[in-house]
Amino acid sequence: MPAEGRTGGREITSHIDISTPSIARMYEYLLGGAEHYQVDREACAELLRVAPSAVSVMRNSRAFLERAVRCLAAEHGVTQYIDFGVGLPARENVHQIAREYVSEPRVVYVDIDPMAVAHGRLVLEEDQGTLVLGADITRPNDVFDDPRVVPLLQARPTAALFGSVLHCLSDEQRPAEVVAQVRERLAPGSFVVISHLVSDDEHDRREISALMAELTGGRWGRVRQRAEVEAYFAGTRLLEPGVTDAREWRPDGRLQPPQGTDEWTGWCGVARI
Ligand SMILES: C[S@@+](CC[C@H](N)C(=O)[O-])C[C@H]1O[C@@H](n2cnc3c(N)ncnc32)[C@H](O)[C@@H]1O
Numbered sequence: 001m002p003a004e005g006r007t008g009g010r011e012i013t014s015h016i017d018i019s020t021p022s023i024a025r026m027y028e029y030l031l032g033g034a035e036h037y038q039v040d041r042e043a044c045a046e047l048l049r050v051a052p053s054a055v056s057v058m059r060n061s062r063a064f065l066e067r068a069v070r071c072l073a074a075e076h077g078v079t080q081y082i083d084f085g086v087g088l089p090a091r092e093n094v095h096q097i098a099r100e101y102v103s104e105p106r107v108v109y110v111d112i113d114p115m116a117v118a119h120g121r122l123v124l125e126e127d128q129g130t131l132v133l134g135a136d137i138t139r140p141n142d143v144f145d146d147p148r149v150v151p152l153l154q155a156r157p158t159a160a161l162f163g164s165v166l167h168c169l170s171d172e173q174r175p176a177e178v179v180a181q182v183r184e185r186l187a188p189g190s191f192v193v194i195s196h197l198v199s200d201d202e203h204d205r206r207e208i209s210a211l212m213a214e215l216t217g218g219r220w221g222r223v224r225q226r227a228e229v230e231a232y233f234a235g236t237r238l239l240e241p242g243v244t245d246a247r248e249w250r251p252d253g254r255l256q257p258p259q260g261t262d263e264w265t266g267w268c269g270v271a272r273i
Pocket residue numbers: 023024027061062065084085086087088110111112113116135136137138162163164165168169
C-alpha cells in the first residue's frame with residue numbers, strides 16, 4: 001500500500017479503500033454528488049434511519065460555507081483561504097467563489113481522504129494559486145510549514161475554514177487545540193469559519209456518534225453541544241449574526257431542502273481573530 005507519509009499518528013495513504021465507508025464519500029452522496037461507492041450509500045442509508053434530516057443538515061452546512069466565503073471575499077476582501085477537510089470537489093469550490101470578488105485568490109485545500117486528495121488535485125489545482133495537500137488537520141503546523149504552502153500563502157489576512165470537519169475529530173484529537181494552533185499561525189485580521197454538527201439531545205448525540213464511528217471504522221469524532229462549538233470562537237469578534245443554525249447565517253434566498261426532523265443541526269459562525 002503506497003503511503004505519502006505519517007502524520008498525527010494516522011497514516012496518510014494514497015490507497016482508496018472501497019470496503020469501508022469514507023466520510024468524504026458519504027458526505028458527497030448526501031450532497032447529491034457522484035463520487036461514492038456501494039458501501040458509502042449503504043452507510044448513508046443506516047445513518048438516515050437514525051438521523052433522517054442528514055441530507056438537509058449536510059446541504060445547509062455546505063451552503064453556509066459557500067455563503068461565508070462569499071461574505072469574506074466580497075465584504076472583507078479576503079484573498080487567502082485554507083480549507084481544512086475540503087472533501088470531494090463541490091459544485092462551487094472556495095477559489096471559484098472567491099475569484100468572483102477578488103483577483104487571484106490563493107487557496108490551500110487539505111484532506112486526509114485519499115480520494116478527496118486525488119480528485120482535488122485533478123479538479124481544484126487549476127492554477128498557481130491553488131494547492132491540494134494530503135494531511136491530517138490535527139497537525140496544523142505540518143500544513144503551514146509544508147514547502148509547497150510556504151511560498152503560496154503571504155503574511156496577509158487569511159480565512160481558516162473548518163467546514164463540517166471538527167466533528168470528525170475525537171476529544172483525544174483536541175479540536176479546540178487544533179483551532180487555537182491554526183489561529184496562532186494566521187496574520188492579524190484573519191478569519192475563522194466553523195460549521196459543526198450539534199444536538200441538544202444526549203441520546204441523539206450518543207446514538208449518531210456511535211453509529212458514525214462504527215460505520216467509518218473509528219474515523220469519526222462526536223456530535224457536540226452548541227456551547228462546545230461556541231467555545232471554539234472564544235476571544236474572537238464574531239460577525240453578525242454570531243454562532244447560529246446554518247440555515248440562519250445570512251441566508252441568501254437560495255433554496256435548501258427543509259429540515260423535517262430536529263435530531264441534530266449544523267451550528268456555524270464566522271469570526272475575525
Ligand atoms: C463532511 S466533509 C466536509 C467537506 C467540506 N469542508 C464542506 O464543509 O463541505 C469532512 C471532510 O474532512 C475530512 N477529514 C476528516 N478528518 C480529517 C483530518 N484529521 N484531517 C484532514 N481531513 C479530515 C474528511 O476526509 C472529509 O473529506
